[in-house]
Amino acid sequence: MSQQTPGLAIETAGLVKTFGETKAVDGVDLAVPTGTVYGVLGPNGAGKTTTVKMLATLLRPDGGEAHVFGHDVVREADEVRGRVSLTGQYASVDEDLTGTENLVLLGRLLGHHKKAARERAAQLLEAFGLTDAAGKQVKNYSGGMRRRIDITASILNTPDLLFLDEPTTGLDPRSRNQVWDIVRAVVAQGTTVLLTTQYLDEADQLASRIAVIDRGKVIAEGTKGELKASVGAGSVHLRLRDAEQRPEASRVLRRVLRADVQLEPDPVALTARVGAGTSNGRGTAEQAAAALAELARAGVVVDTFSLGQPSLDEVFLALTGHDTTAHDAPRAHDAPQADDGPQAHDGPQAHDGPQADDTKDGAAA
Incomplete structure:
Protein backbone atom coordinates (compact mmCIF):
# COMPACT_ATOMS: atom_id res chain seq x y z
CA MET A 1 0.00 0.00 0.00
CA SER A 2 2.02 2.96 -1.23
CA GLN A 3 -0.85 5.48 -1.36
CA GLN A 4 -4.22 5.62 0.28
CA THR A 5 -7.35 4.76 -1.67
CA PRO A 6 -9.47 7.85 -2.49
CA GLY A 7 -12.52 8.28 -0.23
CA LEU A 8 -10.89 6.72 2.80
CA ALA A 9 -9.94 8.57 5.98
CA ILE A 10 -7.86 5.65 7.25
CA GLU A 11 -6.27 2.73 5.46
CA THR A 12 -4.00 0.19 7.10
CA ALA A 13 -2.31 -2.96 5.81
CA GLY A 14 -0.78 -5.56 8.09
CA LEU A 15 -0.40 -3.20 11.04
CA VAL A 16 1.65 -4.77 13.85
CA LYS A 17 2.71 -3.67 17.33
CA THR A 18 4.66 -5.92 19.67
CA PHE A 19 5.50 -5.47 23.35
CA GLY A 20 8.09 -8.03 24.38
CA GLU A 21 6.72 -11.39 23.29
CA THR A 22 3.15 -10.12 23.13
CA LYS A 23 1.65 -9.06 19.79
CA ALA A 24 -0.85 -6.44 20.88
CA VAL A 25 -1.78 -5.78 17.23
CA ASP A 26 -1.23 -8.63 14.80
CA GLY A 27 -1.72 -7.66 11.15
CA VAL A 28 -4.71 -5.31 11.31
CA ASP A 29 -6.23 -4.18 7.99
CA LEU A 30 -8.72 -1.30 8.09
CA ALA A 31 -10.46 0.85 5.48
CA VAL A 32 -12.42 3.71 7.06
CA PRO A 33 -14.63 5.80 4.72
CA THR A 34 -14.61 9.56 5.21
CA GLY A 35 -17.57 11.25 6.90
CA THR A 36 -18.72 8.17 8.82
CA VAL A 37 -18.56 6.57 12.25
CA TYR A 38 -16.41 3.46 11.98
CA GLY A 39 -16.64 1.11 14.94
CA VAL A 40 -13.80 -1.05 16.23
CA LEU A 41 -15.47 -3.58 18.49
CA GLY A 42 -13.70 -5.93 20.86
CA PRO A 43 -13.13 -6.94 24.49
CA ASN A 44 -10.53 -5.58 26.86
CA GLY A 45 -7.11 -6.66 25.65
CA ALA A 46 -8.14 -6.98 22.00
CA GLY A 47 -5.70 -4.34 20.71
CA LYS A 48 -8.12 -1.47 20.10
CA THR A 49 -6.29 1.25 22.02
CA THR A 50 -2.90 0.24 20.64
CA THR A 51 -4.28 0.52 17.11
CA VAL A 52 -5.65 3.99 17.84
CA LYS A 53 -2.34 5.14 19.30
CA MET A 54 -0.47 4.07 16.17
CA LEU A 55 -2.96 5.83 13.91
CA ALA A 56 -2.71 8.99 16.06
CA THR A 57 1.14 8.83 15.89
CA LEU A 58 1.47 8.16 19.62
CA LEU A 59 3.13 4.80 18.95
CA ARG A 60 5.37 3.72 16.07
CA PRO A 61 4.18 0.55 14.30
CA ASP A 62 6.54 -2.43 14.29
CA GLY A 63 5.21 -3.62 10.95
CA GLY A 64 2.74 -2.86 8.20
CA GLU A 65 1.57 0.49 6.90
CA ALA A 66 -1.04 3.06 7.91
CA HIS A 67 -2.24 6.17 6.09
CA VAL A 68 -4.52 8.92 7.40
CA PHE A 69 -5.98 11.04 4.60
CA GLY A 70 -3.14 9.81 2.42
CA HIS A 71 -0.37 10.66 4.90
CA ASP A 72 1.89 7.93 6.26
CA VAL A 73 1.63 7.91 10.07
CA VAL A 74 5.40 7.45 10.47
CA ARG A 75 6.98 9.42 7.62
CA GLU A 76 4.37 12.21 7.60
CA ALA A 77 3.41 12.31 11.28
CA ASP A 78 3.17 16.13 11.43
CA GLU A 79 0.61 16.17 8.60
CA VAL A 80 -1.41 13.49 10.36
CA ARG A 81 -1.40 15.37 13.68
CA GLY A 82 -2.69 18.49 11.98
CA ARG A 83 -5.87 16.68 10.92
CA VAL A 84 -6.73 14.46 13.88
CA SER A 85 -7.86 14.72 17.48
CA LEU A 86 -7.95 12.05 20.17
CA THR A 87 -10.19 11.56 23.18
CA GLY A 88 -8.96 8.69 25.31
CA GLN A 89 -10.70 6.54 27.87
CA TYR A 90 -10.28 8.99 30.73
CA ALA A 91 -10.84 12.73 31.01
CA SER A 92 -7.66 14.67 30.19
CA VAL A 93 -8.83 18.16 31.04
CA ASP A 94 -7.57 19.91 34.20
CA GLU A 95 -9.94 19.04 37.05
CA ASP A 96 -8.98 22.12 39.07
CA LEU A 97 -10.06 24.48 36.28
CA THR A 98 -13.63 25.29 35.34
CA GLY A 99 -15.16 24.10 32.11
CA THR A 100 -14.71 27.52 30.54
CA GLU A 101 -11.13 27.87 31.80
CA ASN A 102 -10.19 24.51 30.32
CA LEU A 103 -11.60 25.32 26.91
CA VAL A 104 -10.17 28.85 26.81
CA LEU A 105 -6.74 27.53 27.81
CA LEU A 106 -6.79 24.89 25.10
CA GLY A 107 -8.14 27.40 22.59
CA ARG A 108 -5.23 29.74 23.29
CA LEU A 109 -2.77 26.85 22.92
CA LEU A 110 -4.36 26.08 19.56
CA GLY A 111 -3.70 29.62 18.40
CA HIS A 112 -6.96 31.43 19.05
CA HIS A 113 -6.91 35.00 20.36
CA LYS A 114 -8.40 35.40 23.85
CA LYS A 115 -11.75 36.74 22.64
CA ALA A 116 -12.08 34.08 19.95
CA ALA A 117 -11.18 31.35 22.44
CA ARG A 118 -13.87 32.55 24.86
CA GLU A 119 -16.47 32.75 22.11
CA ARG A 120 -15.65 29.25 20.86
CA ALA A 121 -15.74 27.89 24.42
CA ALA A 122 -19.15 29.45 25.08
CA GLN A 123 -20.47 28.14 21.76
CA LEU A 124 -19.42 24.55 22.47
CA LEU A 125 -20.55 24.61 26.10
CA GLU A 126 -24.01 25.68 24.98
CA ALA A 127 -24.12 23.17 22.13
CA PHE A 128 -23.34 20.27 24.47
CA GLY A 129 -25.53 21.31 27.39
CA LEU A 130 -22.76 22.45 29.72
CA THR A 131 -23.52 26.17 30.04
CA ASP A 132 -24.87 25.82 33.59
CA ALA A 133 -21.67 24.05 34.62
CA ALA A 134 -19.29 26.34 32.74
CA GLY A 135 -18.12 28.12 35.92
CA LYS A 136 -17.70 24.96 38.01
CA GLN A 137 -14.45 23.09 38.51
CA VAL A 138 -14.35 19.93 36.41
CA LYS A 139 -13.66 17.83 39.52
CA ASN A 140 -17.24 18.59 40.54
CA TYR A 141 -18.69 17.34 37.23
CA SER A 142 -20.57 14.04 36.93
CA GLY A 143 -19.04 11.27 34.85
CA GLY A 144 -21.22 12.12 31.87
CA MET A 145 -20.36 15.81 32.07
CA ARG A 146 -16.62 14.97 32.19
CA ARG A 147 -16.90 12.93 29.01
CA ARG A 148 -18.80 15.74 27.30
CA ILE A 149 -16.25 18.39 28.27
CA ASP A 150 -13.44 16.09 27.15
CA ILE A 151 -14.99 15.53 23.71
CA THR A 152 -15.77 19.24 23.51
CA ALA A 153 -12.08 20.00 24.11
CA SER A 154 -11.20 17.62 21.27
CA ILE A 155 -13.20 19.58 18.72
CA LEU A 156 -12.25 23.17 19.62
CA ASN A 157 -10.66 23.17 16.20
CA THR A 158 -12.90 20.89 14.16
CA PRO A 159 -10.72 17.89 13.24
CA ASP A 160 -11.03 15.95 10.01
CA LEU A 161 -10.72 12.74 12.03
CA LEU A 162 -11.69 12.21 15.66
CA PHE A 163 -10.53 9.14 17.58
CA LEU A 164 -12.91 8.21 20.39
CA ASP A 165 -11.40 5.45 22.51
CA GLU A 166 -14.18 3.85 24.57
CA PRO A 167 -15.80 7.23 25.29
CA THR A 168 -18.73 5.93 27.36
CA THR A 169 -16.95 3.46 29.65
CA GLY A 170 -18.58 3.55 33.09
CA LEU A 171 -21.35 5.99 32.16
CA ASP A 172 -25.00 5.55 33.05
CA PRO A 173 -27.50 5.07 30.18
CA ARG A 174 -28.60 8.74 30.14
CA SER A 175 -25.01 10.00 29.95
CA ARG A 176 -24.18 7.46 27.24
CA ASN A 177 -27.09 8.74 25.15
CA GLN A 178 -25.81 12.30 25.57
CA VAL A 179 -22.35 11.29 24.34
CA TRP A 180 -23.94 9.47 21.40
CA ASP A 181 -25.79 12.66 20.46
CA ILE A 182 -22.46 14.55 20.49
CA VAL A 183 -20.90 11.95 18.20
CA ARG A 184 -23.78 12.25 15.75
CA ALA A 185 -23.48 16.06 15.80
CA VAL A 186 -19.74 15.90 15.12
CA VAL A 187 -20.23 13.58 12.15
CA ALA A 188 -23.02 15.79 10.79
CA GLN A 189 -20.43 18.58 10.54
CA GLY A 190 -18.22 16.40 8.30
CA THR A 191 -15.79 14.86 10.78
CA THR A 192 -14.90 11.19 10.44
CA VAL A 193 -15.03 9.29 13.74
CA LEU A 194 -13.17 6.11 14.60
CA LEU A 195 -14.90 4.72 17.68
CA THR A 196 -13.49 1.91 19.77
CA THR A 197 -15.92 0.24 22.11
CA GLN A 198 -16.69 -2.98 23.95
CA TYR A 199 -20.38 -2.08 24.09
CA LEU A 200 -22.25 -3.89 21.35
CA ASP A 201 -25.27 -1.60 21.50
CA GLU A 202 -22.99 1.43 21.09
CA ALA A 203 -21.55 0.05 17.86
CA ASP A 204 -25.05 -0.87 16.74
CA GLN A 205 -26.35 2.66 17.42
CA LEU A 206 -23.52 4.72 15.93
CA ALA A 207 -21.33 2.88 13.44
CA SER A 208 -22.07 2.47 9.75
CA ARG A 209 -19.31 -0.14 9.45
CA ILE A 210 -17.75 -2.26 12.17
CA ALA A 211 -14.49 -4.15 12.48
CA VAL A 212 -14.57 -6.91 15.09
CA ILE A 213 -11.13 -7.29 16.63
CA ASP A 214 -9.98 -10.02 19.00
CA ARG A 215 -6.48 -10.85 20.24
CA GLY A 216 -4.95 -8.25 17.94
CA LYS A 217 -6.61 -9.46 14.74
CA VAL A 218 -9.61 -8.29 12.72
CA ILE A 219 -11.84 -11.35 12.61
CA ALA A 220 -14.80 -9.80 10.78
CA GLU A 221 -15.70 -6.50 9.10
CA GLY A 222 -18.77 -5.06 7.46
CA THR A 223 -22.02 -3.23 8.00
CA LYS A 224 -24.21 -4.20 10.93
CA GLY A 225 -26.50 -6.09 8.58
CA GLU A 226 -23.63 -7.97 6.95
CA LEU A 227 -22.18 -9.01 10.31
CA LYS A 228 -25.54 -10.15 11.60
CA ALA A 229 -26.28 -12.09 8.40
CA SER A 230 -22.91 -13.82 8.66
CA VAL A 231 -24.04 -15.83 11.69
CA GLY A 232 -27.58 -16.58 10.58
CA PRO A 310 -29.29 -11.72 15.45
CA SER A 311 -28.02 -9.12 17.87
CA LEU A 312 -24.42 -7.95 17.80
CA ASP A 313 -24.00 -9.84 21.08
CA GLU A 314 -24.84 -13.07 19.23
CA VAL A 315 -22.54 -12.07 16.37
CA PHE A 316 -19.58 -11.48 18.67
CA LEU A 317 -20.19 -14.66 20.63
CA ALA A 318 -20.43 -16.68 17.41
CA LEU A 319 -17.24 -15.16 16.00
CA THR A 320 -15.04 -15.31 19.10
CA GLY A 321 -16.52 -17.92 21.40
CA HIS A 322 -16.77 -15.37 24.23
CA ASP A 323 -18.50 -12.06 24.93
CA THR A 324 -17.01 -8.56 24.88
CA THR A 325 -16.48 -8.48 28.64
CA ALA A 326 -13.97 -11.33 28.46
CA HIS A 327 -10.61 -10.64 30.07
CA ASP A 328 -8.72 -13.57 28.64
CA ALA A 329 -6.47 -11.75 26.19
CA PRO A 330 -2.88 -11.01 27.21
CA ARG A 331 -2.07 -7.50 28.35
CA ALA A 332 0.80 -5.48 26.94
CA HIS A 333 1.84 -2.42 28.93
CA ASP A 334 3.08 0.36 26.68
CA ALA A 335 3.92 3.09 29.18
CA PRO A 336 7.70 2.54 29.03
CA GLN A 337 7.58 2.60 25.25
CA ALA A 338 5.17 5.45 24.68
CA ASP A 339 7.97 7.74 23.50
CA ASP A 340 9.24 5.44 20.77
CA GLY A 341 7.26 7.22 18.09
CA PRO A 342 6.14 10.75 17.28
CA GLN A 343 3.71 12.20 19.77
CA ALA A 344 0.22 13.22 18.74
CA HIS A 345 -0.07 15.89 21.42
CA ASP A 346 2.69 17.88 19.73
CA GLY A 347 0.33 18.81 16.91
CA PRO A 348 -2.23 21.60 16.83
CA GLN A 349 -5.27 19.31 16.78
CA ALA A 350 -4.46 16.36 18.99
CA HIS A 351 -6.06 16.59 22.43
CA ASP A 352 -4.53 14.04 24.70
CA GLY A 353 -3.46 16.16 27.65
CA PRO A 354 -1.36 14.96 30.55
CA GLN A 355 -2.86 11.48 30.35
CA ALA A 356 -1.80 10.55 26.84
CA ASP A 357 -1.15 7.01 28.01
CA ASP A 358 -4.82 6.66 28.70
CA THR A 359 -5.29 2.96 29.14
CA LYS A 360 -4.92 1.60 32.64
CA ASP A 361 -4.99 -1.95 31.33
CA GLY A 362 -2.07 -1.30 29.00
CA ALA A 363 -1.60 -0.92 25.30
CA ALA A 364 -3.77 -3.82 24.37
CA ALA A 365 -6.84 -2.44 26.16
Whole structure:
Protein backbone atom coordinates (compact mmCIF):
# COMPACT_ATOMS: atom_id res chain seq x y z
CA MET A 1 0.00 0.00 0.00
CA SER A 2 2.02 2.96 -1.23
CA GLN A 3 -0.85 5.48 -1.36
CA GLN A 4 -4.22 5.62 0.28
CA THR A 5 -7.35 4.76 -1.67
CA PRO A 6 -9.47 7.85 -2.49
CA GLY A 7 -12.52 8.28 -0.23
CA LEU A 8 -10.89 6.72 2.80
CA ALA A 9 -9.94 8.57 5.98
CA ILE A 10 -7.86 5.65 7.25
CA GLU A 11 -6.27 2.73 5.46
CA THR A 12 -4.00 0.19 7.10
CA ALA A 13 -2.31 -2.96 5.81
CA GLY A 14 -0.78 -5.56 8.09
CA LEU A 15 -0.40 -3.20 11.04
CA VAL A 16 1.65 -4.77 13.85
CA LYS A 17 2.71 -3.67 17.33
CA THR A 18 4.66 -5.92 19.67
CA PHE A 19 5.50 -5.47 23.35
CA GLY A 20 8.09 -8.03 24.38
CA GLU A 21 6.72 -11.39 23.29
CA THR A 22 3.15 -10.12 23.13
CA LYS A 23 1.65 -9.06 19.79
CA ALA A 24 -0.85 -6.44 20.88
CA VAL A 25 -1.78 -5.78 17.23
CA ASP A 26 -1.23 -8.63 14.80
CA GLY A 27 -1.72 -7.66 11.15
CA VAL A 28 -4.71 -5.31 11.31
CA ASP A 29 -6.23 -4.18 7.99
CA LEU A 30 -8.72 -1.30 8.09
CA ALA A 31 -10.46 0.85 5.48
CA VAL A 32 -12.42 3.71 7.06
CA PRO A 33 -14.63 5.80 4.72
CA THR A 34 -14.61 9.56 5.21
CA GLY A 35 -17.57 11.25 6.90
CA THR A 36 -18.72 8.17 8.82
CA VAL A 37 -18.56 6.57 12.25
CA TYR A 38 -16.41 3.46 11.98
CA GLY A 39 -16.64 1.11 14.94
CA VAL A 40 -13.80 -1.05 16.23
CA LEU A 41 -15.47 -3.58 18.49
CA GLY A 42 -13.70 -5.93 20.86
CA PRO A 43 -13.13 -6.94 24.49
CA ASN A 44 -10.53 -5.58 26.86
CA GLY A 45 -7.11 -6.66 25.65
CA ALA A 46 -8.14 -6.98 22.00
CA GLY A 47 -5.70 -4.34 20.71
CA LYS A 48 -8.12 -1.47 20.10
CA THR A 49 -6.29 1.25 22.02
CA THR A 50 -2.90 0.24 20.64
CA THR A 51 -4.28 0.52 17.11
CA VAL A 52 -5.65 3.99 17.84
CA LYS A 53 -2.34 5.14 19.30
CA MET A 54 -0.47 4.07 16.17
CA LEU A 55 -2.96 5.83 13.91
CA ALA A 56 -2.71 8.99 16.06
CA THR A 57 1.14 8.83 15.89
CA LEU A 58 1.47 8.16 19.62
CA LEU A 59 3.13 4.80 18.95
CA ARG A 60 5.37 3.72 16.07
CA PRO A 61 4.18 0.55 14.30
CA ASP A 62 6.54 -2.43 14.29
CA GLY A 63 5.21 -3.62 10.95
CA GLY A 64 2.74 -2.86 8.20
CA GLU A 65 1.57 0.49 6.90
CA ALA A 66 -1.04 3.06 7.91
CA HIS A 67 -2.24 6.17 6.09
CA VAL A 68 -4.52 8.92 7.40
CA PHE A 69 -5.98 11.04 4.60
CA GLY A 70 -3.14 9.81 2.42
CA HIS A 71 -0.37 10.66 4.90
CA ASP A 72 1.89 7.93 6.26
CA VAL A 73 1.63 7.91 10.07
CA VAL A 74 5.40 7.45 10.47
CA ARG A 75 6.98 9.42 7.62
CA GLU A 76 4.37 12.21 7.60
CA ALA A 77 3.41 12.31 11.28
CA ASP A 78 3.17 16.13 11.43
CA GLU A 79 0.61 16.17 8.60
CA VAL A 80 -1.41 13.49 10.36
CA ARG A 81 -1.40 15.37 13.68
CA GLY A 82 -2.69 18.49 11.98
CA ARG A 83 -5.87 16.68 10.92
CA VAL A 84 -6.73 14.46 13.88
CA SER A 85 -7.86 14.72 17.48
CA LEU A 86 -7.95 12.05 20.17
CA THR A 87 -10.19 11.56 23.18
CA GLY A 88 -8.96 8.69 25.31
CA GLN A 89 -10.70 6.54 27.87
CA TYR A 90 -10.28 8.99 30.73
CA ALA A 91 -10.84 12.73 31.01
CA SER A 92 -7.66 14.67 30.19
CA VAL A 93 -8.83 18.16 31.04
CA ASP A 94 -7.57 19.91 34.20
CA GLU A 95 -9.94 19.04 37.05
CA ASP A 96 -8.98 22.12 39.07
CA LEU A 97 -10.06 24.48 36.28
CA THR A 98 -13.63 25.29 35.34
CA GLY A 99 -15.16 24.10 32.11
CA THR A 100 -14.71 27.52 30.54
CA GLU A 101 -11.13 27.87 31.80
CA ASN A 102 -10.19 24.51 30.32
CA LEU A 103 -11.60 25.32 26.91
CA VAL A 104 -10.17 28.85 26.81
CA LEU A 105 -6.74 27.53 27.81
CA LEU A 106 -6.79 24.89 25.10
CA GLY A 107 -8.14 27.40 22.59
CA ARG A 108 -5.23 29.74 23.29
CA LEU A 109 -2.77 26.85 22.92
CA LEU A 110 -4.36 26.08 19.56
CA GLY A 111 -3.70 29.62 18.40
CA HIS A 112 -6.96 31.43 19.05
CA HIS A 113 -6.91 35.00 20.36
CA LYS A 114 -8.40 35.40 23.85
CA LYS A 115 -11.75 36.74 22.64
CA ALA A 116 -12.08 34.08 19.95
CA ALA A 117 -11.18 31.35 22.44
CA ARG A 118 -13.87 32.55 24.86
CA GLU A 119 -16.47 32.75 22.11
CA ARG A 120 -15.65 29.25 20.86
CA ALA A 121 -15.74 27.89 24.42
CA ALA A 122 -19.15 29.45 25.08
CA GLN A 123 -20.47 28.14 21.76
CA LEU A 124 -19.42 24.55 22.47
CA LEU A 125 -20.55 24.61 26.10
CA GLU A 126 -24.01 25.68 24.98
CA ALA A 127 -24.12 23.17 22.13
CA PHE A 128 -23.34 20.27 24.47
CA GLY A 129 -25.53 21.31 27.39
CA LEU A 130 -22.76 22.45 29.72
CA THR A 131 -23.52 26.17 30.04
CA ASP A 132 -24.87 25.82 33.59
CA ALA A 133 -21.67 24.05 34.62
CA ALA A 134 -19.29 26.34 32.74
CA GLY A 135 -18.12 28.12 35.92
CA LYS A 136 -17.70 24.96 38.01
CA GLN A 137 -14.45 23.09 38.51
CA VAL A 138 -14.35 19.93 36.41
CA LYS A 139 -13.66 17.83 39.52
CA ASN A 140 -17.24 18.59 40.54
CA TYR A 141 -18.69 17.34 37.23
CA SER A 142 -20.57 14.04 36.93
CA GLY A 143 -19.04 11.27 34.85
CA GLY A 144 -21.22 12.12 31.87
CA MET A 145 -20.36 15.81 32.07
CA ARG A 146 -16.62 14.97 32.19
CA ARG A 147 -16.90 12.93 29.01
CA ARG A 148 -18.80 15.74 27.30
CA ILE A 149 -16.25 18.39 28.27
CA ASP A 150 -13.44 16.09 27.15
CA ILE A 151 -14.99 15.53 23.71
CA THR A 152 -15.77 19.24 23.51
CA ALA A 153 -12.08 20.00 24.11
CA SER A 154 -11.20 17.62 21.27
CA ILE A 155 -13.20 19.58 18.72
CA LEU A 156 -12.25 23.17 19.62
CA ASN A 157 -10.66 23.17 16.20
CA THR A 158 -12.90 20.89 14.16
CA PRO A 159 -10.72 17.89 13.24
CA ASP A 160 -11.03 15.95 10.01
CA LEU A 161 -10.72 12.74 12.03
CA LEU A 162 -11.69 12.21 15.66
CA PHE A 163 -10.53 9.14 17.58
CA LEU A 164 -12.91 8.21 20.39
CA ASP A 165 -11.40 5.45 22.51
CA GLU A 166 -14.18 3.85 24.57
CA PRO A 167 -15.80 7.23 25.29
CA THR A 168 -18.73 5.93 27.36
CA THR A 169 -16.95 3.46 29.65
CA GLY A 170 -18.58 3.55 33.09
CA LEU A 171 -21.35 5.99 32.16
CA ASP A 172 -25.00 5.55 33.05
CA PRO A 173 -27.50 5.07 30.18
CA ARG A 174 -28.60 8.74 30.14
CA SER A 175 -25.01 10.00 29.95
CA ARG A 176 -24.18 7.46 27.24
CA ASN A 177 -27.09 8.74 25.15
CA GLN A 178 -25.81 12.30 25.57
CA VAL A 179 -22.35 11.29 24.34
CA TRP A 180 -23.94 9.47 21.40
CA ASP A 181 -25.79 12.66 20.46
CA ILE A 182 -22.46 14.55 20.49
CA VAL A 183 -20.90 11.95 18.20
CA ARG A 184 -23.78 12.25 15.75
CA ALA A 185 -23.48 16.06 15.80
CA VAL A 186 -19.74 15.90 15.12
CA VAL A 187 -20.23 13.58 12.15
CA ALA A 188 -23.02 15.79 10.79
CA GLN A 189 -20.43 18.58 10.54
CA GLY A 190 -18.22 16.40 8.30
CA THR A 191 -15.79 14.86 10.78
CA THR A 192 -14.90 11.19 10.44
CA VAL A 193 -15.03 9.29 13.74
CA LEU A 194 -13.17 6.11 14.60
CA LEU A 195 -14.90 4.72 17.68
CA THR A 196 -13.49 1.91 19.77
CA THR A 197 -15.92 0.24 22.11
CA GLN A 198 -16.69 -2.98 23.95
CA TYR A 199 -20.38 -2.08 24.09
CA LEU A 200 -22.25 -3.89 21.35
CA ASP A 201 -25.27 -1.60 21.50
CA GLU A 202 -22.99 1.43 21.09
CA ALA A 203 -21.55 0.05 17.86
CA ASP A 204 -25.05 -0.87 16.74
CA GLN A 205 -26.35 2.66 17.42
CA LEU A 206 -23.52 4.72 15.93
CA ALA A 207 -21.33 2.88 13.44
CA SER A 208 -22.07 2.47 9.75
CA ARG A 209 -19.31 -0.14 9.45
CA ILE A 210 -17.75 -2.26 12.17
CA ALA A 211 -14.49 -4.15 12.48
CA VAL A 212 -14.57 -6.91 15.09
CA ILE A 213 -11.13 -7.29 16.63
CA ASP A 214 -9.98 -10.02 19.00
CA ARG A 215 -6.48 -10.85 20.24
CA GLY A 216 -4.95 -8.25 17.94
CA LYS A 217 -6.61 -9.46 14.74
CA VAL A 218 -9.61 -8.29 12.72
CA ILE A 219 -11.84 -11.35 12.61
CA ALA A 220 -14.80 -9.80 10.78
CA GLU A 221 -15.70 -6.50 9.10
CA GLY A 222 -18.77 -5.06 7.46
CA THR A 223 -22.02 -3.23 8.00
CA LYS A 224 -24.21 -4.20 10.93
CA GLY A 225 -26.50 -6.09 8.58
CA GLU A 226 -23.63 -7.97 6.95
CA LEU A 227 -22.18 -9.01 10.31
CA LYS A 228 -25.54 -10.15 11.60
CA ALA A 229 -26.28 -12.09 8.40
CA SER A 230 -22.91 -13.82 8.66
CA VAL A 231 -24.04 -15.83 11.69
CA GLY A 232 -27.58 -16.58 10.58
CA ALA A 233 -30.60 -15.03 8.98
CA GLY A 234 -32.48 -14.47 12.19
CA SER A 235 -33.20 -15.46 15.77
CA VAL A 236 -36.33 -17.05 17.23
CA HIS A 237 -37.11 -15.74 20.73
CA LEU A 238 -39.65 -17.63 22.83
CA ARG A 239 -41.26 -17.23 26.24
CA LEU A 240 -43.05 -20.28 27.57
CA ARG A 241 -46.04 -20.60 29.89
CA ASP A 242 -44.26 -23.15 32.09
CA ALA A 243 -40.53 -23.12 32.94
CA GLU A 244 -40.59 -26.93 33.35
CA GLN A 245 -41.28 -27.24 29.61
CA ARG A 246 -38.08 -25.43 28.61
CA PRO A 247 -35.94 -28.60 28.24
CA GLU A 248 -38.52 -30.11 25.88
CA ALA A 249 -38.81 -26.85 23.93
CA SER A 250 -35.04 -26.76 23.57
CA ARG A 251 -34.98 -30.31 22.17
CA VAL A 252 -37.73 -29.52 19.66
CA LEU A 253 -36.03 -26.35 18.45
CA ARG A 254 -32.70 -28.11 18.01
CA ARG A 255 -34.32 -30.87 15.99
CA VAL A 256 -36.50 -28.68 13.77
CA LEU A 257 -34.20 -25.69 13.27
CA ARG A 258 -30.92 -27.64 13.38
CA ALA A 259 -29.51 -24.77 15.41
CA ASP A 260 -27.98 -24.12 18.80
CA VAL A 261 -30.45 -23.01 21.46
CA GLN A 262 -29.52 -20.47 24.12
CA LEU A 263 -31.23 -20.67 27.51
CA GLU A 264 -31.84 -17.14 28.74
CA PRO A 265 -31.51 -15.98 32.38
CA ASP A 266 -35.30 -15.76 32.44
CA PRO A 267 -36.32 -19.37 33.24
CA VAL A 268 -39.15 -19.35 30.69
CA ALA A 269 -37.17 -17.79 27.81
CA LEU A 270 -34.95 -19.28 25.14
CA THR A 271 -33.46 -18.21 21.82
CA ALA A 272 -32.45 -20.14 18.71
CA ARG A 273 -30.50 -18.77 15.77
CA VAL A 274 -32.09 -19.63 12.42
CA GLY A 275 -29.96 -20.26 9.35
CA ALA A 276 -30.52 -18.66 5.94
CA GLY A 277 -32.19 -21.83 4.75
CA THR A 278 -32.27 -25.58 5.27
CA SER A 279 -31.67 -28.44 2.90
CA ASN A 280 -35.34 -28.40 1.88
CA GLY A 281 -35.08 -24.73 0.88
CA ARG A 282 -37.35 -23.30 3.56
CA GLY A 283 -36.78 -19.66 4.47
CA THR A 284 -36.41 -18.21 7.95
CA ALA A 285 -40.12 -17.50 8.52
CA GLU A 286 -41.09 -20.97 7.32
CA GLN A 287 -38.55 -22.59 9.63
CA ALA A 288 -39.90 -20.60 12.57
CA ALA A 289 -43.51 -21.53 11.71
CA ALA A 290 -42.56 -25.20 11.50
CA ALA A 291 -40.88 -24.97 14.89
CA LEU A 292 -43.98 -23.43 16.47
CA ALA A 293 -46.16 -26.19 15.01
CA GLU A 294 -43.85 -28.87 16.41
CA LEU A 295 -43.85 -27.21 19.83
CA ALA A 296 -47.66 -27.23 19.84
CA ARG A 297 -47.72 -30.92 18.89
CA ALA A 298 -45.31 -31.62 21.75
CA GLY A 299 -47.65 -29.87 24.18
CA VAL A 300 -45.31 -26.94 24.83
CA VAL A 301 -47.32 -23.75 25.45
CA VAL A 302 -45.69 -20.62 23.98
CA ASP A 303 -46.78 -17.31 25.50
CA THR A 304 -44.80 -14.96 23.26
CA PHE A 305 -42.80 -15.43 20.09
CA SER A 306 -40.67 -13.10 17.97
CA LEU A 307 -38.39 -13.44 14.97
CA GLY A 308 -35.61 -10.96 14.28
CA GLN A 309 -32.05 -10.46 13.16
CA PRO A 310 -29.29 -11.72 15.45
CA SER A 311 -28.02 -9.12 17.87
CA LEU A 312 -24.42 -7.95 17.80
CA ASP A 313 -24.00 -9.84 21.08
CA GLU A 314 -24.84 -13.07 19.23
CA VAL A 315 -22.54 -12.07 16.37
CA PHE A 316 -19.58 -11.48 18.67
CA LEU A 317 -20.19 -14.66 20.63
CA ALA A 318 -20.43 -16.68 17.41
CA LEU A 319 -17.24 -15.16 16.00
CA THR A 320 -15.04 -15.31 19.10
CA GLY A 321 -16.52 -17.92 21.40
CA HIS A 322 -16.77 -15.37 24.23
CA ASP A 323 -18.50 -12.06 24.93
CA THR A 324 -17.01 -8.56 24.88
CA THR A 325 -16.48 -8.48 28.64
CA ALA A 326 -13.97 -11.33 28.46
CA HIS A 327 -10.61 -10.64 30.07
CA ASP A 328 -8.72 -13.57 28.64
CA ALA A 329 -6.47 -11.75 26.19
CA PRO A 330 -2.88 -11.01 27.21
CA ARG A 331 -2.07 -7.50 28.35
CA ALA A 332 0.80 -5.48 26.94
CA HIS A 333 1.84 -2.42 28.93
CA ASP A 334 3.08 0.36 26.68
CA ALA A 335 3.92 3.09 29.18
CA PRO A 336 7.70 2.54 29.03
CA GLN A 337 7.58 2.60 25.25
CA ALA A 338 5.17 5.45 24.68
CA ASP A 339 7.97 7.74 23.50
CA ASP A 340 9.24 5.44 20.77
CA GLY A 341 7.26 7.22 18.09
CA PRO A 342 6.14 10.75 17.28
CA GLN A 343 3.71 12.20 19.77
CA ALA A 344 0.22 13.22 18.74
CA HIS A 345 -0.07 15.89 21.42
CA ASP A 346 2.69 17.88 19.73
CA GLY A 347 0.33 18.81 16.91
CA PRO A 348 -2.23 21.60 16.83
CA GLN A 349 -5.27 19.31 16.78
CA ALA A 350 -4.46 16.36 18.99
CA HIS A 351 -6.06 16.59 22.43
CA ASP A 352 -4.53 14.04 24.70
CA GLY A 353 -3.46 16.16 27.65
CA PRO A 354 -1.36 14.96 30.55
CA GLN A 355 -2.86 11.48 30.35
CA ALA A 356 -1.80 10.55 26.84
CA ASP A 357 -1.15 7.01 28.01
CA ASP A 358 -4.82 6.66 28.70
CA THR A 359 -5.29 2.96 29.14
CA LYS A 360 -4.92 1.60 32.64
CA ASP A 361 -4.99 -1.95 31.33
CA GLY A 362 -2.07 -1.30 29.00
CA ALA A 363 -1.60 -0.92 25.30
CA ALA A 364 -3.77 -3.82 24.37
CA ALA A 365 -6.84 -2.44 26.16
